[in-house]
Amino acid sequence: MDDSIPSGLLKEWKIGDNKLKKFTSVEDVNDIDALVKKALAYKVNPLKDATLGINKRIGLLFLNPSLRTRLSTQIAARNLGMEAIVFNVDKEGWQLEFEDGVVMSGNTSEHIKDAGPVLGSYFDILCIRTFPQLVNREDDYSELFINAFVRYCGRPVISLESATLHPLQSLTDVTTITEILQAKPLGRKPKIVLTWAPHIKPLPQCVANSFSQWMNAWKGTGEFVIAHPENYQLAEQFTKGATITTNQDEALKDADFVYVKNWSTYEDYGKIYENDPAWMLSLDKLKTTNDARVMHCLPVRRNVELSDDVLDSSHSIVTQEAANRVWAAQAVISELLK
Numbered sequence: 001m002d003d004s005i006p007s008g009l010l011k012e013w014k015i016g017d018n019k020l021k022k023f024t025s026v027e028d029v030n031d032i033d034a035l036v037k038k039a040l041a042y043k044v045n046p047l048k049d050a051t052l053g054i055n056k057r058i059g060l061l062f063l064n065p066s067l068r069t070r071l072s073t074q075i076a077a078r079n080l081g082m083e084a085i086v087f088n089v090d091k092e093g094w095q096l097e098f099e100d101g102v103v104m105s106g107n108t109s110e111h112i113k114d115a116g117p118v119l120g121s122y123f124d125i126l127c128i129r130t131f132p133q134l135v136n137r138e139d140d141y142s143e144l145f146i147n148a149f150v151r152y153c154g155r156p157v158i159s160l161e162s163a164t165l166h167p168l169q170s171l172t173d174v175t176t177i178t179e180i181l182q183a184k185p186l187g188r189k190p191k192i193v194l195t196w197a198p199h200i201k202p203l204p205q206c207v208a209n210s211f212s213q214w215m216n217a218w219k220g221t222g223e224f225v226i227a228h229p230e231n232y233q234l235a236e237q238f239t240k241g242a243t244i245t246t247n248q249d250e251a252l253k254d255a256d257f258v259y260v261k262n263w264s265t266y267e268d269y270g271k272i273y274e275n276d277p278a279w280m281l282s283l284d285k286l287k288t289t290n291d292a293r294v295m296h297c298l299p300v301r302r303n304v305e306l307s308d309d310v311l312d313s314s315h316s317i318v319t320q321e322a323a324n325r326v327w328a329a330q331a332v333i334s335e336l337l338k
């Protein structure tokens with residue numbers, strides 16, 4: 001499949017100014033398409049702003065594991081001339097406390113109120129990954145960790161996936177869809193389907209929430225459909241505007257893009273109610289689609305969430321999607337550097 005960007009298009013692109021101050025949600029972005037164009041322009045010419053971040057430092061703090069986010073963000077920063085320092089707080093740092101006013105007589109050794117300003121003195125931009133606990137919905141959905149981080153570090157913050165959202169992933173996803181449609185235009189806006197998939201562990205709702213939020217905000221979305229089993233509805237604040245169904249076959253009809261993701265329950269929070277393998281996308285199910293491209297943020301559990309025959313087929317664009325993480329991160333960092 002040809003996934004290159006037609007070079008003529010690049011000349012016509014006027015890349016707008018997003019005036020980003022932080023990047024924790026689609027709500028921080030004024031113009032999604034401008035950011036996407038910026039990402040695709042970096043893909044064509046990775047080093048076009050190679051000195052923009054010279055003598056600047058970006059700190060990447062991980063409270064949870066990562067492959068793509070950590071590496072692509074470091075590469076993106078390097079392409080802009082920045083020094084990137086990764087800190088695995090969960091393994092190498094003091095255990096951080098994020099709640100205000102607590103008596104710190106338990107496991108946490110350092111408050112974000114103290115660590116935040118210190119980190120802010122070391123770095124020009126700070127990034128953090130903090131998964132949800134999946135125990136108390138109110139706590140997770142208040143985004144306690146990333147909000148405290150934003151509040152106390154005094155620097156522009158990039159979310160590397162928080163308790164409820166994964167905006168760098170979603171920007172990449174919109175970028176990848178745009179890239180594919182530019183290489184092979186449909187002549188109409190695409191039908192995009194987010195489908196739940198089985199998994200063995202209770203997973204965050206972040207990627208699904210975030211994809212829904214971006215799909216609903218993006219002008220390029222034609223029809224956006226979310227398919228999930230009974231009792232797997234996501235938070236309405238992110239899905240409002242989407243068509244929601246429990247009939248996966250119905251959702252898949254004529255789809256141009258199918259985004260596959262597991263999430264745990266939102267209402268009765270953080271549970272697994274359903275693991276019917278019938279929800280796993282197969283080549284057979286893709287027959288009613290418009291030769292759909294299949295997306296997944298990765299990591300993916302093969303033959304649980306997605307079958308080998310789909311992942312290893314030409315439908316799958318998961319590698320292209322993951323590769324594009326670099327350009328999305330580079331677009332965001334460069335906006336924050338301005």
Ligand SMILES: NCCC[C@H](NC(=O)CCC(=O)O)C(=O)O
Nearest residue numbers: 161203204206207297298299301
């Ligand atoms: N950053 C991308 C996804 C991260 C996380 N997946 C996971 O934890 C998968 C773990 C596993 O399969 O063991 C999620 O769904 O939000």
Ligand SMILES: NC(=O)OP(=O)(O)O
Nearest residue numbers: 066067068069297298
């Ligand atoms: N998609 C994604 O965020 O991957 P990592 O968890 O490996 O960073």
